[in-house]
Amino acid sequence: MKLxxxxxxxxAFIIAPIIPGIINRVKAFFAxxxxxxxxxxxxxxxxxxxxxSTYSHTTSFVFRIAPSVIAAALILCTFxxxxxxxxxxxxxxxxxxxxxxxxxxxxxxxxxAAMDTGSAFEGMGASREVxxxxxxxxxxxxxxxxxxxxxxxxxxxGIMQHLSTSVWADSGILLIxxxxxxxxxxxxxxxxxxxxxxxxxxxxxxxxxxxxxDYSGPDFAYILYGSALKLWIFSALIVNILLPVAALPIWxxxxxxxxxxxxxxxxxxxxxxxxxxLRLVTVxxxxxxxxxxxxxxxxxxxxx
Amino acid sequence: xxxxxxxxxxxxxxxxxxxFSADEFRYxxxxxxxxxxxxxxxxxxxxxxxxxxxxxxxxxxxxxIEVFRTMVGTEYQSLTPAVPELHWFEREIxxxxxxxxxxxxxxxxxxxxxxxxxxxxxxxxxxxxxxYRIEGAQVHQVAVGPVHAGIIEPGHFRFQxxxxxxxxxxxxxxxxHRGIERxxxxxxxxxxxxxxxxxxxTTIGHTSAWAMVMExxxxxKTAHRADSIRAIALELERLANHVGDLxxxxxxxxxxxxxxxxGRIRGDYLNMTAMLCGNRxxxxxxxxxxxxxxxxxxxxxxxxxxxxxxxxxxxSSVELLWQTPSVMARFENTGTVSAQAARETGLVGxxxxxxxxxxxxxxxxxxxxxxxxxxxxxxxxxxxxxARAGVRWFEVKNSVKFIQEELxxxxxxxxxxxxxGNVAGDSICIALTEGWRGEICHTAITDSAGALRHYKxxxxxxxxxxxxxxxxRDQEISxxxxxxxxxxxxxxxxxx
Numbered sequence: 001m002k003l004x005x006x007x008x009x010x011x012a013f014i015i016a017p018i019i020p021g022i023i024n025r026v027k028a029f030f031a032x033x034x035x036x037x038x039x040x041x042x043x044x045x046x047x048x049x050x051x052x053s054t055y056s057h058t059t060s061f062v063f064r065i066a067p068s069v070i071a072a073a074l075i076l077c078t079f080x081x082x083x084x085x086x087x088x089x090x091x092x093x094x095x096x097x098x099x100x101x102x103x104x105x106x107x108x109x110x111x112x113a114a115m116d117t118g119s120a121f122e123g124m125g126a127s128r129e130v131x132x133x134x135x136x137x138x139x140x141x142x143x144x145x146x147x148x149x150x151x152x153x154x155x156x157x158g159i160m161q162h163l164s165t166s167v168w169a170d171s172g173i174l175l176i177x178x179x180x181x182x183x184x185x186x187x188x189x190x191x192x193x194x195x196x197x198x199x200x201x202x203x204x205x206x207x208x209x210x211x212x213x214d215y216s217g218p219d220f221a222y223i224l225y226g227s228a229l230k231l232w233i234f235s236a237l238i239v240n241i242l243l244p245v246a247a248l249p250i251w252x253x254x255x256x257x258x259x260x261x262x263x264x265x266x267x268x269x270x271x272x273x274x275x276x277x278l279r280l281v282t283v284x285x286x287x288x289x290x291x292x293x294x295x296x297x298x299x300x301x302x303x304x
Numbered sequence: 305x306x307x308x309x310x311x312x313x314x315x316x317x318x319x320x321x322x323x324f325s326a327d328e329f330r331y332x333x334x335x336x337x338x339x340x341x342x343x344x345x346x347x348x349x350x351x352x353x354x355x356x357x358x359x360x361x362x363x364x365x366x367x368x369i370e371v372f373r374t375m376v377g378t379e380y381q382s383l384t385p386a387v388p389e390l391h392w393f394e395r396e397i398x399x400x401x402x403x404x405x406x407x408x409x410x411x412x413x414x415x416x417x418x419x420x421x422x423x424x425x426x427x428x429x430x431x432x433x434x435x436y437r438i439e440g441a442q443v444h445q446v447a448v449g450p451v452h453a454g455i456i457e458p459g460h461f462r463f464q465x466x467x468x469x470x471x472x473x474x475x476x477x478x479x480x481h482r483g484i485e486r487x488x489x490x491x492x493x494x495x496x497x498x499x500x501x502x503x504x505x506t507t508i509g510h511t512s513a514w515a516m517v518m519e520x521x522x523x524x525k526t527a528h529r530a531d532s533i534r535a536i537a538l539e540l541e542r543l544a545n546h547v548g549d550l551x552x553x554x555x556x557x558x559x560x561x562x563x564x565x566x567g568r569i570r571g572d573y574l575n576m577t578a579m580l581c582g583n584r585x586x587x588x589x590x591x592x593x594x595x596x597x598x599x600x601x602x603x604x605x606x607x608x609x610x611x612x613x614x615x616x617x618x619x620s621s622v623e624l625l626w627q628t629p630s631v632m633a634r635f636e637n638t639g640t641v642s643a644q645a646a647r648e649t650g651l652v653g654x655x656x657x658x659x660x661x662x663x664x665x666x667x668x669x670x671x672x673x674x675x676x677x678x679x680x681x682x683x684x685x686x687x688x689x690x691a692r693a694g695v696r697w698f699e700v701k702n703s704v705k706f707i708q709e710e711l712x713x714x715x716x717x718x719x720x721x722x723x724x725g726n727v728a729g730d731s732i733c734i735a736l737t738e739g740w741r742g743e744i745c746h747t748a749i750t751d752s753a754g755a756l757r758h759y760k761x762x763x764x765x766x767x768x769x770x771x772x773x774x775x776x777r778d779q780e781i782s783x784x785x786x787x788x789x790x791x792x793x794x795x796x797x798x799x800x
Binding site (some may be wrong): 030031032033120121123124192193197199200201203204205271272273274275276277278279280281282 | 444445446447450453454468554556557559560561563564565568628630631632633636675701780781782783784786
């Protein structure tokens with residue numbers, strides 16, 4: 001049984017890079033193109049790992065350690081994510097807040113490494129990242145609060161195990177509100193359209209991509225892998241909340257869970273295909289509305 | 305004291321262009337500009353020990369070109385404070401001949417090369433110059449280019465920003481300077497090739513203007529069929545570029561369907577030009593006297609069928625932009641240029657029409673097939689990205705209709721090339737065409753032997769780059785790529 005829990009993060013490490021691949025294929029379908037192979041990110045990472053890295057003379061050690069720290073923080077995060085009722089190998093009371101902090105460690109290092117390059121573009125990207133990240137935090141924390149209150153449990157695995165059909169019948173609407181808000185967060189945190197455009201090469205409009213412009217070789221591979229894990233973490237949380245995975249027989253849970261994650265990826269792909277990117281000044285409104293959704297859920301919970 | 309009035313593409317003896325004193329020149333210029341005229345070309349030419357400055361104004365009301373000149377030494381009183389649209393032209397005169405327009409508000413060369421009058425022998429390094437700068441602890445400067453992330457031409461953009469807001473944008477060009485206008489005078493055999501690459505995406509526009517100039521100087525009457533084929537090629541060029549631009553606007557806002565479909569459809573329009581002359585950009589189609597490639601009934605039928613087919617695709621792809629609220633929200637009120645700003649800075653083409661200024665050479669100074677076949681100019685009033693996209697879309701519709709009608713009326717066969725006569729000596733000829741970006745003005749002046757003495761090309765980008773700088777005032781810096789794409793100006797057409 002112990003082994004089963006450790007299999008979760010290990011499987012996540014292996015399949016996470018497929019998610020960007022699925023998103024790209026969905027986008028290609030909407031654009032009438034065939035698209036890159038689903039496994040492209042594995043190929044890219046393998047290619048980058050075999051290359052050397054180039055460093056600008058203006059950067060310090062911060063720039064060099066950042067990719068490792070970012071990848072490490074996100075890898076650590078993955079150990080806390082349960083799949084339905086199969087709890088994660090590491091779990092303690094309040095670990096969702098620990099996840100929030102690990103995500104912030106990754107963000108912090110991305111930002112200071114970007115500032116370290118001294119580039120005007122990267123500084124602008126960093127300023128946007130911090131602004132949007134700061135606005136996104138309340139949505140995440142209030143969402144956690146709602147989940148804790150609904151399930152009367154304080155660890156991630158505990159929460160997800162207790163999302164039984166009876167909890168769904170009782171407070172399904174709250175869970176839908178939280179999942180919707182967290183879907184906005186997924187788009188924001190993973191630099192997806194409508195907040196950011198992962199495909200653009202226009203330095204002046206980029207947010208996340210501009211901050212990692214100076215990375216090359218293995219460093220960039222870590223960054224790409226970290227981004228894939230982050231996407232996985234957010235998708236996994238949403239699937240856990242939305243799909244009643246915990247209510248299924250244990251052998252079916254991993255299959256439904258992975259299918260659900262792929263479903264989130266397809267949804268992201270569709271979202272990116274049918275709407276244009278927002279003007280940067282209106283992005284905070286979207287993020288704040290995610291917080292508002294969580295806040296509404298919280299009020300419903302408290303008064304009802 | 306009146307300017308010499310010319311028709312589009314008709315030559316006159318150079319001595320008929322009146323020479324005004326500096327004061328008269330200034331007075332006439334500002335009088336005509338405050339009327340409905342705008343500056344199409346304004347340049348200096350060596351004349352003995354001094355220089356003659358020639359002003360070429362378009363007068364849309366009368367469908368004429370007004371030309372006059374004045375003599376200057378190495379310095380004269382700048383006209384820019386009175387006529388702001390001259391600011392770029394005066395900087396060019398300063399750059400090329402070292403003539404100082406005293407009192408010019410922002411005098412520096414627009415390209416980087418030794419001036420033609422007194423070469424100093426020192427290398428001029430591109431981009432090394434003073435830039436406008438706003439001082440303050442909270443103001444920061446963002447420099448973009450000249451090397452860009454995309455596969456585009458070089459240009460340097462300097463933003464003075466407060467947070468995300470742009471206070472001022474200075475655009476520094478000149479990295480693509482090839483010295484075309486001088487090369488034209490040196491080597492006659494290269495002229496056709498220089499003309500078709502003056503701005504690579506406007507081959508038909510520039511070669512048509514050059515052909516008209518040469519036909520004017522040789523008093524050649526082109527065959528109706530040749531005019532018609534030129535107009536069809538010009539509209540195909542417009543179609544390909546407008547459709548490509550609408551798709552590129554989609555790319556910049558991350559709207560995938562229009563972005564990728566238009567990329568393909570643009571290629572289809574280019575292929576139609578290739579069906580006509582074997583080259584997707586229309587190289588080697590237009591020559592003085594007519595065109596080098598004819599269309600038989602078979603080709604006419606093929607073009608009509610192909611056009612009908614890809615126009616359907618175009619409609620379903622481009623209409624998506626207007627039906628998607630997130631796209632419209634992004635386009636509206638982004639990069640606005642007011643009608644007043646557009647008029648004062650002398651914008652032309654799509655950018656001018658988007659700001660409500662009805663300025664289109666095809667209707668103002670009709671040439672070739674447009675004399676008998678009227679186009680409806682498209683204008684919008686809002687002056688934002690949506691307006692520039694809208695102008696393009698309605699022009700696409702008009703161009704398709706125009707090509708269909710021209711193909712319908714095309715006779716099965718006919719003359720396509722007239723034999724040019726001898727070039728008239730001591731003459732001037734000015735020809736304007738409406739390229740897809742806007743007004744193209746070519747001016748040729750011959751010496752007594754009939755050889756070219758001076759040749760001046762004004763690409764629409766020359767008028768419009770400053771419009772982009774104005775569009776960015778008080779905008780988000782992240783909107784720059786979108787605004788830039790909505791103008792889509794040429795670097796090499798500007799730098800020549």
